[in-house]
Amino acid sequence: MTMTHPGLPELWGYLVWGFMLVFGLWSLMAGTPHELQRRTLNLEAFCLTRPLVQFFTRSLWPLWLLKLVVVILFLLVIVAGLYGSPIAERNLATVLTWNIWWAGLIVSVFFLGSAWCAVCPWDTLAGWMVRPRLWFARINNSLDLKVPRYLRSVWPALLMFIGLTWLELGVGVTTSPYATALLSLLMVVLATLSMALFRNRAFCRYICPVGRTVGFYSQLAPVELRPIDADVCAACTTLECYNGSDKVDPCPTQLVMGSLTQNTYCTSCGNCVRSCPQQNVSWRLRPPSHEAVADARPHWDEAWFMLGLLALTAFHGLTMMPFWEQWMSAFAQQIGDSGQLLVSFSVGLFISLLLPVLLYALTIFVLRHLNGRQVGFRSLFTGMVFITLPLAFVYHIAHNLNHLVREGVGLVEVFMNPLGSGFAPLSMAEKHQRHFDMLISQDALFVIQGLLMMFGFWLAIKVLRHRGQRLLPQAGWRMLPVLVFIIAVNGFHLWLLMQPMVMRM
C-alpha cells in the first residue's frame, strides 16, 4: 500500500485563484510601472552581520571546514549506498540525498542563493584530485584547455537535468540506495574529467544540472555578491577577481565583478572577496525580484533552460500524483511496454517537456501578432521568458517542502545507523506515525505553500510589467496572452499542490 500526503485545502485554492484574478486584472489596467529603485544593504555595514560575513568570506578555513564536512557526508552516502541496506527509507544514501539535500537545496536558494555551490562535494573532490593545493606547492593536473565553443552554453546542463530527471523518476534512483551511490560516483567522475580537461570550472558553469538550476533560481535570491563601490571596480586594471592572486584562485566561472549583473553563474565561493586588494566585494541583501525584472540579460540557451526548469518542476509534481501510474500503465498497454515501463515514462517526460514550450511559444506568437510584429519572435521569446522563473521556483519550493517537512523526519534514525544494518522496512504503524510526525505543523505548511504561490504570481506579474514595458512600451491590454500563460501555469501548479501526493519512501 502506498501512502499519500494530503494536498493543499480547497480554501487555499480559492484564495490563490482570487488573488491571481484580481492582481492579474489590475496588472492589465494599471499604467506604466514605476522605475525600479535599487535598494541594497551591504551585510558588512552592520555590526550584527559583519562578524559572521567576514568570518565566512575573508578567511579560507571556515569554508574549507564546511567543504570537509560536506565531503565526509557525501562519502558516507556512497558507502551507505553501496554497502548498506537496499531499503530506501532505512539507508542514509537515499534519505540524505533525496529527502533532505535535493528537497532542501531549492529551499536554501530562497535564503542563501547559490551558497550550496560553494561547498559542493563533486567540485571539492574534483579540485582535490586535479588541482590540489598542498602545503609545499600547488599541483595542476589539468590540461587547462579552452572549452569548445559548442559547449559554451547551458545546453549541456539542460540535457543533464533531463537525464537526471529520467534517472530520478523513471529508473527510480530515489528509491535505490545503490543507484544513488552510483549516481554520486558518476557526478564526481564527470566533474573530475571536466576539470582535468578544461580550465577553471567548466563543469560548474556549463554542465552541472544542479549548479545551473541553483544558479537560475538564484536570480530570485535575496542575497548577492557585488562590488561595494562600482567606481573602484571601474578603475581596476588587475582584475584579481577574474585572474586570481598568488594565494587565491581565480573566479571558477570566469566572472568579472565590475560587470556582474546576475547571480546565474556565481558559485558563491568567495574567491573574489578574498582576492580583491581593495576589499571592494561583499555580500548584500536586495529585493528578490530585481534580477529577473531588470538586470538579467536574455540569452537563447538560457531561455530554454528556464523553460526546461518550468517543465521539469511540473513534471516532478505530476509523477507523484496517484493517477500518474494509472496513466503510465494504460499507455504502456497501448504501446506494448512492459517491466519498468521506461518507454512509456520517456514518452510522458517528452510530452511534459514539449507542452509548456509549445504553450509558451504560442503565447509569444500571439503576443507578437497582437502588437503588430514590432519586435522579433526571438527577442520576445528570450525577453519574456523570465516570467517562468518565479513560477517554477515557487512551485519547486512548495513541492519540495512536502518532501522535506513530511519525509525528513527519519533523519536522526538513519544517522544513528547510516547503513540501515539489521533494520526491517517501515511497518504500516511507523508509516502512519511518520505521516503525522512532521517537522512543522500541517497548517503552517499549507500557509507557506499558499503564500508561496501568491508570491510567485506577484513576481511573475512584476517581471511581465517591467520587461513588457521595455520590449513593447505601448502594449497595454495586448499583454493579455502572457497574463493568461502566467495564470494557466500557476493555476496548474496550484492544482498539482492541491492533489494528494504519493509518499516517496
Place this chain on the structure above:
Amino acid sequence: MYYPVKKFKNIFYRMTVLTLALLLSANVFAHHVLGRPAYSLNEDSNTPPSMQVETQIGKYFVTYMIFPAFPKPGEKGRINIYASRIDSGDTLASPITFLVRNDGWFVDKTEEVLGTQDVYDGVYRQGFVFKQNGSYIITAKFEADGEPYSIDFPLQIGESTSMLPIGVALGSIVLVLVAVNIVQRKRLMREKIQDTRNDA
C-alpha cells in the same frame, strides 16, 4: 532485464484515444511504482521482510514476491507470483515455469529450470535454495491467449560485493589524471625543445 512481449499496431490511433481518455480520467488508487523493488513487512510482523516487485506485461499485472527479502546461501526461500488480467482482474490459470541464471560478471550464464508450478489459491509458489552468494535473474515463463510471456526479476543471494563501482570510478579518474600528466610532460618537452631551437 525485462522483455517487452507486445503487439505494436495502430499506435497513433491508440495514442490519440488514450490521451483523450487520460485527460478525462478520474483519480484512482495508488499502488507501488511498477517494476521497482519495494520492501515491506508481512502482515505477521514476526516474519522477516519480503521483497516485492509489481509490473505489467501484455494483458497481465504480475506481482513477484521473495521470502525472505534478503535470502542467504543455504537458506530456504520462496518466490510467489500473482498474475491477473489488467482488464478483468481474472487470475492467470496456465502453469508458470521458473528459470534461473547467474547475473554476475564473468560467470556461466546458462539458464537452469527451477521448476514448473500450477496456480494454487491464486498464487504460484516456487521454492529455492542457493549454495553461493551472487546476483541471479529469475525468469518466469507462461503462455496466455496463445502468446508466450517471459518476465525477468532480480534475486540477490547474500551480500553483494560492491567494490566494482568504486573501482571503476577510481580507475577512470586515475586513468584520466595519468593521461593528463603524460600530455603535460609531452607539452613541457615540446616547449623545451622549441626554446632550445629558438636559442640556437
